[in-house]
Each structure stands twice: as structure tokens, then as C-alpha cells.
Amino acid sequence: MTPDELQAARDRTVPDVVAGGLRVLFCGINPSLMTGATGHHFAFPGNRFWPVLHLSGFTPRQLRPAEQSELLQYGLGITNVVARATARADELSAEEFRAGGDILTAKVEKLRPQWLAVVGITAYRTAFGERRAHIGRQERTVGGAHVWALPNPSGLNAHWTAQSMAAEYGRLRRAVTADPHPGTGTGTGTGSGTKT
Structure with a gap:
């Protein structure tokens, strides 16, 4: 891919x-330029989404970005808080994140996934006005789906290793497996709300 x-x-x-x-709708921050160019989510070579998804047990093997449609057979999907591709997430305004949160809520209401997993705590905080949110299961629901905030798999997020990220994604997978039909879509689902 040329510049x-x-x-x-x-x-x-x-x-x-x-x-x-879907069992889980994973929600990225916004597409990278590589994703915009290829049409494949989490396509930037340094992004760890696909390896972490496999390491955490969501997929039986590591999928390539070009194989993204195979996620559907596992009850998984991908969307973004903000739809437009940028080189860096900091090119997005707080207003774009808030508008994206509204669009995402409507999308979730329509698609009715059991869980919404936002991969990027800062994006989640900004889009939904949850300034004190932490990685892990959230107390609120979005569009009737239970919410889990996950670490951003970008290679720039050096605080998290692939292994520590996989452990957190694995916590979500275990919650999905343990309670495949959480709540009734009214925000009264079960769970401890444990956060890290």
C-alpha cells in the first residue's frame, strides 16, 4: 500500500x-487509513485485534482482516463509534464521538446484539459521557445491549500487551458464555459489574 x-x-x-x-458487536474507535483503503476492519499491521480475538478464545484460529465476514458464524460483528477513516484517532472531535454514540445506540437498538464491546475506553467515555468508566463490564446498557469496555488493540497502546489484552477479552468471552441471554433488554441484566 503506497502513501x-x-x-x-x-x-x-x-x-x-x-x-x-449477534452475541457480541465489537465497536472500534474509527477506521484507520489502512482499513479505509482495504475495506477490512483492524487492517493496520500493528493492530492486535485479530490475534487477541483468537488468544481470548472468541475464534478457533487467528483470522486475517480479509476474513472478517467469518466472524458472523461465531455470532460476532464489527462496527465503529465514528465511521470515517483517519490516520489517528485524535483527529476526531468530541462532537464526532458524541454523534457517533447516538448513531451507535440506534444501530444497537436495530441489530439487538447481546453485548456491545467498545475497544477503546477513551472513545467509550467520550461517546457516552461516562468520564469515570473503567475497562470491564459497565453498569449501563446501550440500545438494550450490555456493555463491556475493552482495551484499544492499537499497537500504540503499549500499556497493554497482547497477553494482558487477551485476558480482558477472555473475561468478556466468559461472561457471554456464562450468561448467553443477559437481561431482557431493559438494563436489568445479571452480573457483578466487576472492573479492573
């Missing part, structure tokens, strides 16, 4: 990988 091809992907949108009634 010109990447720059041409700026502000592109990438179709979601979604279906109704």
Missing part, C-alpha cells in the same frame, strides 16, 4: 460486519 493510496482513503467509510442478534 498516496493511504491518503486517498482519508474520510472513507467501511461497511460494518453485522447481522441481527
Whole structure:
């Protein structure tokens, strides 16, 4: 991929990988230029989403970004808080995040996944006005889905290793497996709300 091809992907949108009634809808911050150019979510070579998804037990093998549609057979999907591709997440405004939160809520209401997993705590805090949110299960619901905030798998997030990220993603997977139909969509689901 040439620098010109990447720059041409700026502000592109990438179709979601979604279906109704998913177990988990993973929600990225916004597409990278590589994702915008290829049409494949989490496509930047340093992004650890695909390895971590496998290490945490969500997929039986490590999928490549080009195999993203295979997630649907596992009851998993991908969307973003903000749809447009940028080189860096800090190019997005707080207003874009808040508007994205509203769009995401409507999307979740329509698709009715059991869980919404936002991969990026800062994006979650900004989009939903939850300034004190921590990594882990959240007390609130979004569009009727229970919410888990996960670490951002970007290679720039050096605080988290692939192994520590996989442990947190694994906590979500165990919660999904233990309670495959949490609550009734009214925000009264079970669980301790444990956070790290």
C-alpha cells in the first residue's frame, strides 16, 4: 500500500460486519487509513485485534482482516463509534464521538446484539459521557445491549500487551458464555459489574 493510496482513503467509510442478534458487536474507535483503503476492519499491521480475538478464545484460529465476514458464524460483528477513516484517532472531535454514540445506540437498538464491546475506553467515555468508566463490564446498557469496555488493540497502546489484552477479552468471552441471554433488554441484566 503506497502513501498516496493511504491518503486517498482519508474520510472513507467501511461497511460494518453485522447481522441481527449477534452475541457480541465489537465497536472500534474509527477506521484507520489502512482499513479505509482495504475495506477490512483492524487492517493496520500493528493492530492486535485479530490475534487477541483468537488468544481470548472468541475464534478457533487467528483470522486475517480479509476474513472478517467469518466472524458472523461465531455470532460476532464489527462496527465503529465514528465511521470515517483517519490516520489517528485524535483527529476526531468530541462532537464526532458524541454523534457517533447516538448513531451507535440506534444501530444497537436495530441489530439487538447481546453485548456491545467498545475497544477503546477513551472513545467509550467520550461517546457516552461516562468520564469515570473503567475497562470491564459497565453498569449501563446501550440500545438494550450490555456493555463491556475493552482495551484499544492499537499497537500504540503499549500499556497493554497482547497477553494482558487477551485476558480482558477472555473475561468478556466468559461472561457471554456464562450468561448467553443477559437481561431482557431493559438494563436489568445479571452480573457483578466487576472492573479492573
